[in-house]
Amino acid sequence: MEQAGEGGLGAEFGVRLVREGLESVMAAEVASSIVFAALEQDGGQALPASAHELFQFIRGPLLAVLKRRVGESKAGDAVRAAEELIGKGIAHVKAPPSYQTTMRLPSIVGPVAVLFVSASASVGVRLRASLGGERVTVHVASNIDRALDANRRAPTDVLVIDADGFGQGVSAALHDLVRELPGRSTCVVWGTPNKTKPVLKALKKISKNVLSIDSNAGVDSLLDYVRARRAGPPRPF
Structure with missing residues (x-):
């Protein structure tokens, strides 16, 4: 099971929170597709895990894909929802299911x-x-x-x-x-x-x-x- 380090949530759990933030403003299937595309655009071998990496991912590759797929206005709503969940997750980490x-x-x-x-x-x-x-x-x-x-x-x-x-x-x-x-x-x-x-x-x-x-x-x-x-x-x- 992933362990959350200081200022982090664990890589897959952090990205899962990002996806769940998007799902609050769009269909789940759209959110999954956008997260996959953003991770592909990011191009890193490892998933973003720390708070700093997750916020960089949200404001960089994720925002770019969101703007292309759903437009600037909805992209802003989605980014805010994702960042809010990440903030809550850092304050109170819930262990993901194994x-x-x-x-x-x-x-x-x-x-x-x-x-x-x-x-x-x-x-x-x-x-x-x-x-x-x-x-x-x-x-x-x-x-x-x-x-x-x-x-x-x-x-x-x-x-x-x-x-x-x-x-x-x-x-x-x-x-x-x-x-x-x-x-x-x-x-x-x-x-x-x-x-x-x-x-x-x-x-x-x-x-x-x-x-x-x-x-x-x-x-x-x-x-x-x-x-x-x-x-x-x-x-x-």
Whole structure:
């Protein structure tokens, strides 16, 4: 579990507060997309964690994305809401739920459990920061062995394979991972079409609950799909 240091909230919890501030003035799906885009624009390997870093993030990359997406007036309201929550969080830090605790639910009544597999940690970290919390938990695995271990410890609702950041190819271990997913689970192959097609073709042979999402259009479709899983198990493809 994250520990909040002096003048800080812990990186993912701090970004979660920023997102919740935005959600007070706009739809949750818009807020998640904006936070992801701002983290991508920020370009840092680590999430902002200290009060200083969080306020810099809010007044820099986040404000720039907000102005583009929702206009200057609403951007100002969103920034004020985010900064107010950060201020309250520093004054009284509430511990975020741990991955182990939130993943024990047997069905998607509470948080959706996402397992993100990518050799590149940065996309997974942004995904976890923009979606994670009480509604969605995101575990990031850098290879299939770690993903297998994570799924065995805490069953996955949505497996996301980053085809562009996944250098292992379609292996027997990947087949094992998809076969071991619970019946309610889905596997999303996310990436550019030339990367997703061979992975999708191979996995379709062993599971009907596999689909691809084109990353060329940005991350919004992936975020929307994960949020939609809270409504219940997937329909057959």
